[in-house]
Amino acid sequence: MNTGIVDLRSDTVTRPTSAMRAAMAAAEVGDDVLGDDPTVIRLQERIAEIMGKPAAVFVPSGSMANQAAIRAHTEPGDEVIAHRDSHIIHYETGAPAALSGVMIRPLDGPAGLFDAADVDGAVRPNNAHSPWSKLLVVENTHNRGGGSVWKMDRIERVAERARAHGLKSHLDGARVWNACIATGHAPAEYARHFDTVSCCFSKGLGAPVGSAVCGSRETITRVHRFRKMFGGAMRQAGILAAAALHALEHHRERMADDHANARRLAEGVGGIRGLSIPLPVETNMVFFDVEPALGTAAAVCERLSARGVWALATAPQRVRCVCHLDVDRAMIDRAIGEIAGTAAPSPGRSLAHA
Ligand SMILES: Cc1ncc(COP(=O)(O)O)c(C=O)c1O
Structure with missing residues (x-):
């Protein structure tokens, strides 16, 4: 642990808990490139079951x-709509251009969301x-989009249009776990609308490494082949799969705490002069915008860092904070205090709305 640091x-950034490390140490392993690591096999079966898909493959990262x-x-030469x-x-x-040689047709829409008509309008x-x-x-x-959540009816509409146009569909569900906690839907309820779904074990679930892709047997056989081509086939990967299995069983429900902490952080930060919350806080992420009089987002993050609170500048005036397993309520309260201290006007700074 970075004692004294609130790493948002x-x-x-979460580190494996002692129980997770014990599960990793006890993992039975084999050679997953040769297909006989029993813990990887168990994880793949478990995640396929959770997602309601026939097959899954364990990969090193969400990317x-x-x-x-x-x-x-x-x-x-194909085009991907996103x-x-x-x-x-x-x-x-x-990577879509470098590894697959595809173009991307970008869609607009608030908070990372779009609608069926946008899909219709983008199909060539x-x-x-x-x-x-x-x-x-x-x-x-x-x-x-601020950790925004897709409503199920919107997903149904866009997936239906994709099917009607003969498109395949993929859900980047790196944080689908957070969507499930926010809405009460099961992961399979989201996954059923897509040909493939990816999910990460190394984000809110707290495992050190790993993601999965789930889908039909035929598609997962292709994904498995490209995992090898991209250099992502691993040997005694059961040690990592054990962490993911532990996370799936023990760390899903607790994400509700991260969401509550994010709401508290947003309330605290939203009340600080010179800072504003530009996007609704629906899950574990809080973005805040910094008035130029306080400096850039990067400068604010640097000042915050000196006070022991780490956050990321994601745009010239925008800062991102993410709540997780290694951050408790007291640390959130401390972060709010430090952010307030960082934002307080000093003699050289004056706020437009001060
Ligand atoms: C939505 C989303 N997809 C994919 C990824 C990629 O995950 P990784 O960092 O494991 O490559 C991330 C990482 O933050 C993400 O936020």
């Missing part, structure tokens, strides 16, 4: 899960000039 940069799924669904603020566009190093005509529209990607919860 991401829910990926690899998305990229292997995109590669499995497309051919070079929200403009998607993780696959912003934070996966141009089938002619000799246009790329083939092949895949729809939905992100739930939506990271840059």
